[in-house]
Amino acid sequence: MSDVRVAIVGGSGYTGGELVRLLLFHPHVQITQITSERFAGKLVAKAHPNLRGVTKLKFTSVAQLDACDVLFLCLPHGEAAKNWDRYAGLAPRVIDLSADFRLRDEAAYRFYYHNNHPRPDLLADFVYGIPELHREALRDARRVACAGCNATATILGLFPLYRAGVVLPQNTVVEVKVGSSEAGNRANEGSHHPERAGCLRSFSPTGHRHVAEINRELSVADKASVHFSATAIDMVRGAMATSHVFLNQSLTEKDIWKIYRDAYGNEPFVRIVKERDGLYRFPEPKLLAGTNYCDVGFEKDPSSDRVVVISAIDNLMKGSAGQAVQALNIMMGFEETTALAFPGLHPV
Amino acid sequence: MSDVRVAIVGGSGYTGGELVRLLLFHPHVQITQITSERFAGKLVAKAHPNLRGVTKLKFTSVAQLDACDVLFLCLPHGEAAKNWDRYAGLAPRVIDLSADFRLRDEAAYRFYYHNNHPRPDLLADFVYGIPELHREALRDARRVACAGCNATATILGLFPLYRAGVVLPQNTVVEVKVGSSEAGNRANEGSHHPERAGCLRSFSPTGHRHVAEINRELSVADKASVHFSATAIDMVRGAMATSHVFLNQSLTEKDIWKIYRDAYGNEPFVRIVKERDGLYRFPEPKLLAGTNYCDVGFEKDPSSDRVVVISAIDNLMKGSAGQAVQALNIMMGFEETTALAFPGLHPV
Amino acid sequence: MSDVRVAIVGGSGYTGGELVRLLLFHPHVQITQITSERFAGKLVAKAHPNLRGVTKLKFTSVAQLDACDVLFLCLPHGEAAKNWDRYAGLAPRVIDLSADFRLRDEAAYRFYYHNNHPRPDLLADFVYGIPELHREALRDARRVACAGCNATATILGLFPLYRAGVVLPQNTVVEVKVGSSEAGNRANEGSHHPERAGCLRSFSPTGHRHVAEINRELSVADKASVHFSATAIDMVRGAMATSHVFLNQSLTEKDIWKIYRDAYGNEPFVRIVKERDGLYRFPEPKLLAGTNYCDVGFEKDPSSDRVVVISAIDNLMKGSAGQAVQALNIMMGFEETTALAFPGLHPV
Amino acid sequence: MSDVRVAIVGGSGYTGGELVRLLLFHPHVQITQITSERFAGKLVAKAHPNLRGVTKLKFTSVAQLDACDVLFLCLPHGEAAKNWDRYAGLAPRVIDLSADFRLRDEAAYRFYYHNNHPRPDLLADFVYGIPELHREALRDARRVACAGCNATATILGLFPLYRAGVVLPQNTVVEVKVGSSEAGNRANEGSHHPERAGCLRSFSPTGHRHVAEINRELSVADKASVHFSATAIDMVRGAMATSHVFLNQSLTEKDIWKIYRDAYGNEPFVRIVKERDGLYRFPEPKLLAGTNYCDVGFEKDPSSDRVVVISAIDNLMKGSAGQAVQALNIMMGFEETTALAFPGLHPV
Known part of the structure; x- marks a missing residue:
């Protein structure tokens, strides 16, 4: 060949x-x-x-x-x-x-x-x-x-739950944390190091463009409508979505694990990351720099019907x-x- | 004297x-x-x-x-x-x-x-x-x-809206981003620089202790029950809460501004930070290092009944x-x- | 008044x-x-x-x-x-x-x-x-x-030794490490966060402009001629000079301490920082952010006639x-x- | 096989x-x-x-x-x-x-x-x-x-000049800047993130152990005796040596370039990095994370017989x-x- x-x-x-x-x-x-x-x-x-x-x-x-x-x-x-x-x-x-x-x-x-x-x-x-x-x-x-990079992280984090039809499709709140490489290689006031370094900047509390892709892809069972925000942190590469979804039924962590395993068990580039102990219990973008992985983890809130889904990628990969x-x-x-x-x- | x-x-x-x-x-x-x-x-x-x-x-x-x-x-x-x-x-x-x-x-x-x-x-x-x-x-x-430091940032961000009775008191999602000084001055595995540097770590997706204080203080009109997560970032000082609240009535940004001004107009250490342009349109903890301010800002989502509230402090101050x-x-x-x-x- | x-x-x-x-x-x-x-x-x-x-x-x-x-x-x-x-x-x-x-x-x-x-x-x-x-x-x-900021750190570090006439005035090697605020508030390619973050950039190995001031101020006993380099690091505020001077006579650390104390014992903004143990044995700029101090420390090389002088400031202060x-x-x-x-x- | x-x-x-x-x-x-x-x-x-x-x-x-x-x-x-x-x-x-x-x-x-x-x-x-x-x-x-990692960066930076016999073998001043991974994976007071983050710490102004290896390897023509210091910066991976050597004869930058090309022209993992313009004119460790390269660059001081040699590696690679x-x-x-x-x- x-x-x-x-x-x-x-x-x-x-x-x-x-x-x-x-x-x-x-x-x-x-x-x-x-x-x-x-x-x-x-x-x-x-x-x-x-x-x-x-x-x-x-x-x-x-x-x-x-x-x-x-x-x-x-x-x-x-x-x-x-x-x-x-x-x-x-x-x-x-x-x-x-x-x-x-x-x-x-x-x-x-x-x-x-x-x-x-x-x-x-x-x-x-x-x-x-x-x-x-x-x-x-x-x-x-x-x-x-x-879009933020859309990729968000969609891969949420898709299994939306497809399984176990969540209230319009109640999800997503906050993506992003590095500076997302904005490309053109210098501007916002990328000036003394201003961008150490920042924790809510640059898009509402109205982010990637919402359109996210809602379309998640509208599997029902029409999805996520509540999305994006915050810049002092990082060059990487994006991580913290998504708060609300179940429409009672599920255990094991049930949720099964939903993710069914979705991603054979995927070469999606890893389910959820450990009991250690420092890296949930996904983190720094481990993914240069890789094609999307790591996805979650935790069910024992006090409510909320599931927190964490999904991380290298935005450039x-x-x-x-x-x-x-x-x-x-x-x-x-x-x-x-x-x-x-x-x-x-x-x- | x-x-x-x-x-x-x-x-x-x-x-x-x-x-x-x-x-x-x-x-x-x-x-x-x-x-x-x-x-x-x-x-x-x-x-x-x-x-x-x-x-x-x-x-x-x-x-x-x-x-x-x-x-x-x-x-x-x-x-x-x-x-x-x-x-x-x-x-x-x-x-x-x-x-x-x-x-x-x-x-x-x-x-x-x-x-x-x-x-x-x-x-x-x-x-x-x-x-x-x-x-x-x-x-x-x-x-x-x-x-508690995370409680302080969250409560000061949300209290005016809860007191005004304009939000669904149990639908709020809060994510606090914190620096490493929150955990005190004792070295441990999690604070080891090669692991803690560059981190974006969902260390408490659910079950954070500060939730108890937050819910009590916000239960002004109704019983509050916020959905809280905490994420560690590569920062030493500072905490910032991004809170997503859902209105129980139709309000403009001007209405919301008035609620905050009524609450904090005379406060020496709370500033309402919400600008149309510039880099620092919303609160950011790096500007607050060493100060006693809590900066609070917000944005109303034009596509929904969500208000995103951003509140930042120096956790040690x-x-x-x-x-x-x-x-x-x-x-x-x-x-x-x-x-x-x-x-x-x-x-x- | x-x-x-x-x-x-x-x-x-x-x-x-x-x-x-x-x-x-x-x-x-x-x-x-x-x-x-x-x-x-x-x-x-x-x-x-x-x-x-x-x-x-x-x-x-x-x-x-x-x-x-x-x-x-x-x-x-x-x-x-x-x-x-x-x-x-x-x-x-x-x-x-x-x-x-x-x-x-x-x-x-x-x-x-x-x-x-x-x-x-x-x-x-x-x-x-x-x-x-x-x-x-x-x-x-x-x-x-x-x-100049780099000149200030260098001169305050070296002046006592030059004035005392104890060093070879033309053999000193100085490397200043600087933060990004030194270059001012105009964005440019070099200040673009993805490039400037994490950098360790020898931007001026030779020929730095501050050398002229430094040599003039240090020409107390003899004509001084320092060998100067400047390196950018991932820091916003702060400058630190590491200076390697060579003695023209045999001196103990106590002798050198006395030279510094004679020079700076009554100075309100110069502190001699040299401790036996602890993390902050020598000057560090992060402790000086927002202050007007110049911290100066030194160590005599027991294997040679070299003295390493460390001097740190907030470049904007x-x-x-x-x-x-x-x-x-x-x-x-x-x-x-x-x-x-x-x-x-x-x-x- | x-x-x-x-x-x-x-x-x-x-x-x-x-x-x-x-x-x-x-x-x-x-x-x-x-x-x-x-x-x-x-x-x-x-x-x-x-x-x-x-x-x-x-x-x-x-x-x-x-x-x-x-x-x-x-x-x-x-x-x-x-x-x-x-x-x-x-x-x-x-x-x-x-x-x-x-x-x-x-x-x-x-x-x-x-x-x-x-x-x-x-x-x-x-x-x-x-x-x-x-x-x-x-x-x-x-x-x-x-x-040793610092020895590797230093030796590869200096060896060609020492072998060529063009430098004063005992007048070289070296400062290595190192990341936190050099100290291994055991947490201790010095690696505690709030202390180690943002640091610029002269942890070994004199007496560093790697000096012994460096001097031995560089003693090609004459007995070498470098003046060495090590400084910790806020970086996880990477080491960079800035070495100031003094020529014993008149050489142009072209002459020096030839010495390096003769030494490393066929080496798969040493690159001579020295450009007229751009941001990355000289070696920088952040580009080398995960690689086996040692990048080496230099600048001849037009005002003196000093050559500044910059050599960078990933310390773990x-x-x-x-x-x-x-x-x-x-x-x-x-x-x-x-x-x-x-x-x-x-x-x-």
């Missing part, structure tokens, strides 16, 4: 850098081009200093993009949709890591993104990139829209580039874990 | 150190003794290196405690109750910074502390130390039980030693802000 | 913010104006969120500056010199916190700042703002040039705004510690 | 955990046993939570150790020497990661470790584990003593477990980079 030829558009950003890092070690993939207008002609390591000595690839301008087998789009919000026809013409398979094609409902897009979608005609063509929910569709997918590579593996029929085996570090 | 003579029992810990720092600069107070068994005979600065050159006071053994006007108890959980008669005999006024006398209900104590209270006969004697709720009682108090000094000022008829004027730093 | 009327030019930056914080609590000072072009007409707390509720002062445009008793200049490099005549006309006393007037030697300025000095005629008029070296000159000073207020106190005949008594926090 | 059978003694510590992580993915190695008295019978993931779901291996007691091909010793200082005969009897090849056999000179051991060496008869049997200096000896080695695996690969004739290809993350 000859290598799959892939190109990465917008490869100088953080998710682009992670894609390059992963695909350089993918045994069945050849990276043909990586575009960056700012760094065109320069070594990839100029933007991604971890890749010094690892690759001699250079960035090219997007104008010089050639045809390939799979095209990854790592562009700022709005760019993929704007130039869609050009990109779609270059490759039979396109995996988009932006927010452009995550929703299917124009009205939801308008509400959360404050604009009409520029290409509503395309929305139905995309498969949402979370394999644990859409593996079968991904096998035959031609277009994939990778999920399972929340973006790792998810994209997992989708690639599924689409191309590769072993699903290929190039995604790094287990993470401890201590770190 | 001659100085008030105060002694501090258990002065080598973190809250004891803060008390010393504050009281050294209090114009109407003289610190007569500071006890520590471990450091007896040594300079106070040996335990509190920030006080080098600031004071020449030395620690004494608790066995050498003399009578004084006000006794502050900064002891590990259980110690104040165990030796209460001795301490009560030394001073007409006692301010306890431990958890021993915060509750009034023996059953609640048993449920959350997994023990029978050793001195239930004393529980009714204590005034709970949050001045914003109990200022009048504090004026005449002989015994004060300072509130407004959550402990600062609260104790504020109570002292009220009890002794001093200007309430005496020795508590430090405004905090920025950037930090 | 009526209050001294002071104005602050460039008051929205980090050193300006610290000046405001200090002077608001200065019992003999009235802040008449604080300028900021960006924030003109807005509350000072808009730029300095720690001052919310502490002051109702607003920024004004520099065009509206009135005459006052003392003018503080907190401007970007080059601005003070450029508009000097205007500023000098407004107040009999001017304290400049920029780098413009720190040097006296035009050639040194040209070498380190890569430009001709715009106003060499003024250089001789300024007193260098480190009180421990220039207290007498400061009493009668009309113009003060506050020292003793390294800038605190130094300026100390100079003000000296110039105006106030108690030197006025408004500078905050002892710092622990833990933090 | 059948797999090499390796066992790890003391596998619950930080370096043991890294060894397990690396060797689990080594294609020619089978881990037969991992010992831990504390965790005997428990899953390896209990001590190393990053390995959850990655391996089902369990710890065994050291009493149950069987013979194997290669034995790795990850024991506290002194333990390997004490029980040497037992360990040596179990495997023809032993790789020791402790400090026990790093020195060859009993007097140096006595000076730096304050004890007589318990087994001086063995000292000559060990090959020092830095492949860049001892690759040929490692090929035939039966016993390897891995270098190139400074310990990675170095050990590299040595294993060399000893066994495997491709030297096997199981060591992880390139590190950015941002992080």
Whole structure:
């Protein structure tokens, strides 16, 4: 089997850098081009200093993009949709890591993104990139829209309970804690180190854009409507959702464990983390830096019908580039874990 | 007016150190003794290196405690109750910074502390130390039980809405984010830097002890029952509560603002922090390090009846030693802000 | 005695913010104006969120500056010199916190700042703002040039040994570790949190501008020429110099201690920190955040003639705004510690 | 070729955990046993939570150790020497990661470790584990003593200049900045998060044990005698040496570059990092977390004969477990980079 030829558009950003890092070690993939207008002609390591000595690839301008087998789009919000026809013409398979094609409902897009979608005609063509929910569709997918990082953590934490129909679907409260890499690699006032360091910043108490994806994916049995907040902490990588769900029936921790095991028992990248003792009884993003895992744990409140679900990811991996590579593996029929085996570090 | 003579029992810990720092600069107070068994005979600065050159006071053994006007108890959980008669005999006024006398209900104590209270006969004697709720009682108090730090942040964030009767009192979800100083100055596995650094640790998803105080204080109009979780982050000082409350009636942000202004408009140490733009639109604990402020902000979810309330404190100050000094000022008829004027730093 | 009327030019930056914080609590000072072009007409707390509720002062445009008793200049490099005549006309006393007037030697300025000095005629008029070296000159000073933060830490660490003539004056190696607030409040690529967090960045291995000041101040007995490097770490406030000096004669630790005690025994803001045991045996900047202290410690290498000197400050305080207020106190005949008594926090 | 059978003694510590992580993915190695008295019978993931779901291996007691091909010793200082005969009897090849056999000179051991060496008869049997200096000896080695982490960073930074004979061998000043994982996984007062966080702690201004190894390895042309200090910063993984060397002849940066290229041009794990612009002009440990690289950079001071050399590693990898695996690969004739290809993350 000859290598799959892939190109990465917008490869100088953080998710682009992670894609390059992963695909350089993918045994069945050849990276043909990586575009960056700012760094065109320069070594990839100029933007991604971890890749010094690892690759001699250079960035090219997007104008010089050639045809390939799979095209990854790592562009700022709005760019993929704007130039869609050009990109779609270059490759039979396109995996988009932006927010452009995550929703299917124009009205939801308008509400959360404050604009009409520029290409509503395309929305139905995309498969949402979370394999644990859409593996079968991904096998035959031609277009994939990778999920938002906060949405990924939240959905993977809550999906089993929603699918099992055991929760009040509109009473869930979710707070996601996020690192600074979520906002990308452009410096701004909010990312200035003296202000961002040590912060504990409720930057999106309500109205976060990922809510639209979350509600759609969780509307399995009933219409879901989560109450979502996002808080920035002094961390670079990682996202963790603490979700408070309320049961519509009496369940023991064992019952809940069974629901999660049924959902994720065979998943290569979801681990149920719930221990009686030790420091790491529940998921924590620092253990996941560089990995494609989503760790999920929970605790039933003995005093009420609440279940607290904790779900953690590396936002640039399972929340973006790792998810994209997992989708690639599924689409191309590769072993699903290929190039995604790094287990993470401890201590770190 | 001659100085008030105060002694501090258990002065080598973190809250004891803060008390010393504050009281050294209090114009109407003289610190007569500071006890520590471990450091007896040594300079106070040996335990509190920030006080080098600031004071020449030395620690004494608790066995050498003399009578004084006000006794502050900064002891590990259980110690104040165990030796209460001795301490009560030394001073007409006692301010306890431990958890021993915060509750009034023996059953609640048993449920959350997994023990029978050793001195239930004393529980009714204590005034709970949050001045914003109990200022009048504090004026005449002989015994004060300072509130738990997480409880302080949560209660001050939620009290106005509960008092106004505008929320569903049992539907509130609270997540407190805490720094490592909350756990005191004893090293243990969980405080080992390689493990505690970079952590995002759901150490108490359910069952946190401070819930008992919170529910009691918020049961103004109806019986309150909050759903509480606590998460440790990589921060030394500070606590922030993100509370999700659900309205039982339609209110605008202006209505809610008015409720908070009515509650806190004249409070010297509660600031309503809610801005349209800028980085610090909502409260953040890093701005509060060393101060006695509790900053409170909120946002009404335009898509639902949820209000997100954010409340932040320095856990060692407004959550402990600062609260104790504020109570002292009220009890002794001093200007309430005496020795508590430090405004905090920025950037930090 | 009526209050001294002071104005602050460039008051929205980090050193300006610290000046405001200090002077608001200065019992003999009235802040008449604080300028900021960006924030003109807005509350000072808009730029300095720690001052919310502490002051109702607003920024004004520099065009509206009135005459006052003392003018503080907190401007970007080059601005003070450029508009000097205007500023000098407004107040009999001017304290400049920029780098413009720190040097006296035009050639040194040209070498380190890569430009001709715009106003060499003024250089001789300024007193260098480190009180421990220039207290007498400061009493009668009309113009003060506050020292660079790294220079302050280095000079205060080394001055006693250089003055005593016990070191090889050209063999000293200094490495300063600095926090991100040193670079001011403008966001840029280097201050972007995902890049600046966790950094250990040798940003100035050689050629740092503060070397000129350091060499001049240390040329007491002989011409000094230190070997200087600066490294950025993940810290917001604080600077610490680790200096390796080589003795030109045999000295014990006791001898060295005596040299430091002779130099600093009566200094209100220099503490000799050198303990046999405990965690804080030597100076550390985190204990100094918000304080005006310079802590100095040392260890003699028993295997060589090397002495390692450790000196730490808060770069925005003793390294800038605190130094300026100390100079003000000296110039105006106030108690030197006025408004500078905050002892710092622990833990933090 | 059948797999090499390796066992790890003391596998619950930080370096043991890294060894397990690396060797689990080594294609020619089978881990037969991992010992831990504390965790005997428990899953390896209990001590190393990053390995959850990655391996089902369990710890065994050291009493149950069987013979194997290669034995790795990850024991506290002194333990390997004490029980040497037992360990040596179990495997023809032993790789020791402790400090026990790093020195060859009993007097140096006595000076730096304050004890007589318990087994001086063995000292000559060990090959020092830095492949860049001892690759040929490692090929035939039966016993390897891995270098100290700080020594590794320092030696790799300085060796080319010392070997070239271009420096004053006794005038070098080195300051190493270290993370908290260097001190191992036992909690103590100094590792308590509120004290260790935000620290900038000169914990070993003089007298550091690694000086003995450094001086021996650098004594190529002349007897070396570096002036060494170690400072702890708020970082978990990573060590960086800033070394100030003084040339004994006039050299340009190009000359120096050539010296480094000659030394490391073919080394798989040493990269020369020295760029004109960008943020990562010089080595930084955060980019190296989890990797086996030692990055080395330098700057010649244009005003003096000083060269500042910056060298960075992951202390648990190139400074310990990675170095050990590299040595294993060399000893066994495997491709030297096997199981060591992880390139590190950015941002992080």
